[in-house]
Amino acid sequence: MSELSVNNLIGIKHLQKQDIDLIFKTADHFKEVINRPIKKVPSLRDITIANLFFENSTRTKLSFELAEKRLSADIINFSAAQSSVKKGETLIDTTNNILSMKVDIVVMRHPNEGAAYFLSKHVDAKIINAGDGAHEHPTQALLDSYSIREKLGSVKGKKVVIIGDILHSRVALSNIYALQLQGAEVKLCGPTTLIPKYITELGVGYEKNLIKALEWCDVANVLRVQHERMDIKYFPSVREYTQLYGINKEILNSIDKDIVIMHPGPINRGVELTSDVADSKQAIILNQVENGVAVRMAVIYLLAQQIKR
Amino acid sequence: MAKKVLLNQKEIEIILHRLSCQLIESHKDFTNTILIGLQPRGIFLCNRLVEILEKEYNIKDIKHGKLDITFYRDDFRRRDEPLEANKTEIDFVVDNKNIVFIDDVLYSGRSTRAALTAIQAFGRPNKIELLVLIDRRFSRHLPIQPDYKGRKVDAINHEQVKVNWKENNDEDCIYLINNP
Numbered sequence: 001m002s003e004l005s006v007n008n009l010i011g012i013k014h015l016q017k018q019d020i021d022l023i024f025k026t027a028d029h030f031k032e033v034i035n036r037p038i039k040k041v042p043s044l045r046d047i048t049i050a051n052l053f054f055e056n057s058t059r060t061k062l063s064f065e066l067a068e069k070r071l072s073a074d075i076i077n078f079s080a081a082q083s084s085v086k087k088g089e090t091l092i093d094t095t096n097n098i099l100s101m102k103v104d105i106v107v108m109r110h111p112n113e114g115a116a117y118f119l120s121k122h123v124d125a126k127i128i129n130a131g132d133g134a135h136e137h138p139t140q141a142l143l144d145s146y147s148i149r150e151k152l153g154s155v156k157g158k159k160v161v162i163i164g165d166i167l168h169s170r171v172a173l174s175n176i177y178a179l180q181l182q183g184a185e186v187k188l189c190g191p192t193t194l195i196p197k198y199i200t201e202l203g204v205g206y207e208k209n210l211i212k213a214l215e216w217c218d219v220a221n222v223l224r225v226q227h228e229r230m231d232i233k234y235f236p237s238v239r240e241y242t243q244l245y246g247i248n249k250e251i252l253n254s255i256d257k258d259i260v261i262m263h264p265g266p267i268n269r270g271v272e273l274t275s276d277v278a279d280s281k282q283a284i285i286l287n288q289v290e291n292g293v294a295v296r297m298a299v300i301y302l303l304a305q306q307i308k309r
Numbered sequence: 310m311a312k313k314v315l316l317n318q319k320e321i322e323i324i325l326h327r328l329s330c331q332l333i334e335s336h337k338d339f340t341n342t343i344l345i346g347l348q349p350r351g352i353f354l355c356n357r358l359v360e361i362l363e364k365e366y367n368i369k370d371i372k373h374g375k376l377d378i379t380f381y382r383d384d385f386r387r388r389d390e391p392l393e394a395n396k397t398e399i400d401f402v403v404d405n406k407n408i409v410f411i412d413d414v415l416y417s418g419r420s421t422r423a424a425l426t427a428i429q430a431f432g433r434p435n436k437i438e439l440l441v442l443i444d445r446r447f448s449r450h451l452p453i454q455p456d457y458k459g460r461k462v463d464a465i466n467h468e469q470v471k472v473n474w475k476e477n478n479d480e481d482c483i484y485l486i487n488n489p
Contacts, residue, residue: 002391029394033380038430041380305391
């Protein structure tokens with residue numbers, strides 16, 4: 001297979017295993033490209049990409065922007081804070097106005113679940129979901145799996161625990177789909193209040209005890225507690241959360257194997273991870289960031305390939 | 310579909326030795342030279358030449374690599390079949406080096422043009438030469454000519470030159486295939 005089975009990247013749920021294999025194979029080539037003295041290829045020099053960020057983002061936006069620039073695409077950036085959205089413009093109107101400037105691909109982050117899917121049904125451009133509410137964040141899940149594959153050789157058969165605020169996390173859901181598609185076993189760990197009620201129906205396990213979860217897994221993907229999305233108190237205090245679900249060096253040393261520590265960022269140092277863990281050899285957090293550019297280049301390249309001249 | 314043998318195994322072997330000798334004439338002990346096989350099919354020819362140079366002419370440690378030109382091609386999004394990338398392996402500095410691009414067939418010259426752009430991502434070579442096994446004359450789209458060539462072939466557009474290597478086709482043989 002040398003073409004994606006989908007026309008947009010809305011979520012991992014819509015992908016097949018072969019799509020992920022193709023994205024990773026292409027990302028391998030781009031990883032080599034971004035380590036050259038001149039880290040740029042001319043493939044997309046006649047493609048224009050709009051980055052529409054209706055929600056704050058630092059690393060995802062930078063990573064997409066860099067990936068687009070490495071592919072020589074022309075880019076326009078839009079952030080809701082400085083736009084007509086504040087004046088009451090609808091999502092479709094905003095996007096269609098941008099598309100009338102002959103944009104080929106839209107990368108969108110939006111606070112509402114389903115926004116990327118909705119847009120894909122109404123506008124004539126390739127849509128890449130850069131996060132929609134607490135639904136999916138497909139490129140993050142792809143780069144997470146890619147980083148596991150790079151570190152451990154393969155994702156198949158690996159045991160991955162996702163720790164923390166699953167309830168408000170789009171990274172968690174995309175990761176569950178991606179890991180299962182590649183044959184990994186997934187468990188969730190965190191306070192029961194931050195675990196969605198019917199999540200185990202997706203075929204994932206749940207372990208309340210952090211130590212037991214870490215003893216079980218090969219990889220621990222630690223999520224940030226998303227205070228900004230919490231309208232009520234989900235746990236008594238940050239201190240208590242850290243005591244029960246924070247990973248420190250002592251805990252890691254007490255486990256009789258070297259597990260891989262991942263984090264999609266931004267890290268709350270001292271809350272979900274202590275600094276000595278985040279900066280340890282077991283952590284592949286910065287590899288995730290580097291791989292993010294290569295994986296996003298692959299996704300953009302493969303979708304652009306479908307736009308015929 | 311008519312198929313005619315252009316070069317058999319023995320003829321290919323003789324040509325490979327001649328090309329090796331021509332390379333030695335120009336590049337002496339290869340200290341400042343890098344041989345680069347163009348993906349996907351130029352790498353077989355490159356490996357064969359390196360093998361002959363090392364075994365038959367006792368030239369050691371010849372720097373050689375693989376260059377994939379997929380992301381530099383000018384027909385991206387113009388083809389029916391999607392392009393598939395291959396591995397690039399250039400583990401050395403190319404600045405001020407003499408590079409020899411190696412490919413099996415020179416046809417339109419567009420692959421060579423893409424390779425000329427691609428190699429710039431690794432630095433600024435002193436000089437770039439082109440070695441091909443088959444030079445399809447009169448079919449060039451760009452002003453590109455080989456510095457070393459195995460055999461000149463006058464083939465018309467619907468004819469295809471197919472190079473088979475033992476490594477992937479179980480035989481060393483070059484065919485001229487007529488696709489009417």
